Amino acid sequence: MKNWLEVPGIRAALERKEVQGFAKGVLTNDDRLFIAQPIVRNGQLLGVLRMSITLQQFQRQFAIVIWTVLGTLVFILLLCTFISEWLARSLSRPIQTMKNFAIRLGSGHFGDKLQIRQSNELDQLALELNRMSERLASLDQERRAFLANVSHELRTPISNVLVTVEALRNGAASDPAVSDRFFQNVEDETKRLSRLIGDLLDLGRLEAGVTLLEKQHIQLVSLIKRAVRAVETRLQNSQISVQVNVADLQIQGDSERLLQALLNLLDNAIKHSPPNSQILITGSKEGKQAVVTIRDQGQGVKDSDLSRIFEQFYTGDHSRKGRGVGLGLAIAKRIIEAHGGSITVSSKVGEGATFTIYLPI
Ligand SMILES: Nc1ncnc2c1ncn2[C@@H]1O[C@H](COP(=O)(O)OP(=O)(O)OP(=O)(O)O)[C@@H](O)[C@H]1O
Ligand SMILES: [Mg+2]
Structure with missing residues (x-):
């Protein structure tokens, strides 16, 4: 260089100003972007730094940046598409399986099972x-x-x-x-x-659920006495005595239906009682429930039968020689459940059976 001061930006930098601009190259005759800056330490000007880059180089750099950004964008876009596709698939696969399962159920294939893996x-x-x-x-x-x-x-x-x-x-x-x-x-x-x-x-x-209950106030004692009266001749014929021990309680219910349930229970008690034995009927209040128990001194119910005797057509004596068909308890249970109550049985073989009815008051 013959004269540095002619180089664009140097003079200004020597005057401690930062300059940037656009000029022809110093050694080559191409268009360049330059920057010139004074180097000052402790207030003393040590020199000037000038850097330049050709427009072509700059454009190339710029293009590289642009393409990198664009490439990254496209890559991220593809990645997002892939991930959402994968997510959608992993969501829709179990739904599809369940749909097929529901269709199979609908067409009558009961009892199949779906595999369960995660816990969502x-x-x-x-x-x-x-x-x-x-x-x-x-x-x-x-x-x-x-x-x-x-x-x-x-x-x-x-x-x-x-x-x-x-x-x-x-x-x-x-x-x-x-x-x-x-x-x-x-x-x-x-x-x-x-x-x-x-x-x-x-x-x-x-x-x-077609049976409409004709609910009215019922005196529990009179309901039970009616049931006992209805089986009086059978009781006499089999020499079975009945002891009724019922508190003065009023319940809400359909008296004819409840009578039918009680008669079914009494019928069983009589059938399974030996001659000269006693059937004990109690009625009391427990909280908001009326509790009626019917206890006989018959042979009782086998443990294996206890859980099944309320099923339709279930009879303890499998020989089916007895006259019962196994509907009595099923009907009694449904009547009591229709009243919002429940019925249970407890029994030991040889010590008789106790049926307990719970009815809301
Ligand atoms: N008090 C009882 N003592 C012993 N076993 C009983 C008693 N009550 C019911 N069971 C047993 O429960 C079974 C089912 O009783 P359930 O009243 O439903 O039918 P069933 O009396 O055999 O026939 P149905 O009442 O229809 O005439 C009876 O077969 C009997 O084995
Ligand atoms: Mg019966």
């Missing part, structure tokens, strides 16, 4: 679906068992009647002793059939 809201939903599937499966099972039992219980008396009638027609009627027995048989079976159909209708109505 979707798994809660899966848990509920599993529970629903289980419940539907057991209801379906109950329905089949019910139908099988109904047809069995209906067929037996009908075929008995048919066989007896046939025998009567084929000559049994000529012997008065035999024909009497056969007619008695037909009468018994027909009664049994009509009772069974009545029970089934009751059960169906209670189940469907």
Whole structure:
């Protein structure tokens, strides 16, 4: 350089001013951006620093920055798309599975189970679906068992009647002793059939909630006395005594229905009581509930039967020789539950059974 002062920016920098600008190159004849700055230490000017860059270089740098920014943006965009796609998929997959599961349930495949892995809201939903599937499966099972039992219980008396009638027609009627027995048989079976159909209708109505309870104030003592009066002849015939020990309580309910429930319980107590034994009926108030217990001194209920005797058609004596079909307790339970109450049983084999009814006052 012959004359540094001619270089743009140097003179100003020597005058301690910072300069930046645009000028032709010092050695080359290209367009450049420059900056010139004084170097001052302790108030003393030591020299000047001048730097320049060609426009081309600058543009190249600039382009690199622009492309880097753009590239990063595109990369982030793609990453976001990928992540949201992945999230959406991982959310929609279980929903899809549940949808298919619900469709299978709807088409009658009960009892299937969904796999549950994590513990978020979707798994809660899966848990509920599993529970629903289980419940539907057991209801379906109950329905089949019910139908099988109904047809069995209906067929037996009908075929008995048919066989007896046939025998009567084929000559049994000529012997008065035999024909009497056969007619008695037909009468018994027909009664049994009509009772069974009545029970089934009751059960169906209670189940469907069609039975409207005609609620009124009932004196608990008089209700229980009515029930005892209704079975008085049977009690006398079997030489069973009844002790009633009921507090003066008023409850709300449908007296006819409650009577039916009590009669079913009394019927069982009488059936399972040995001669010369006693049935004890108590009634008391416990908090906001009326508690009625019916205790007999019969053979009691086996532990294995305790949890099942309230099921429809469940009878303890599997031989089915007894006359019961196993609907009495099921009906009693439904009547009491329709009143907002509950019924339990406790028993030890050989020491009788105690049925306890809880009814809201
Ligand atoms: N007091 C009782 N003592 C012993 N076992 C009982 C007693 N009450 C009920 N059970 C048992 O519970 C079963 C179910 O009773 P439930 O009243 O429902 O039917 P059932 O008496 O056999 O027939 P149904 O009442 O329809 O004539 C009975 O078969 C019997 O084994
Ligand atoms: Mg019964």
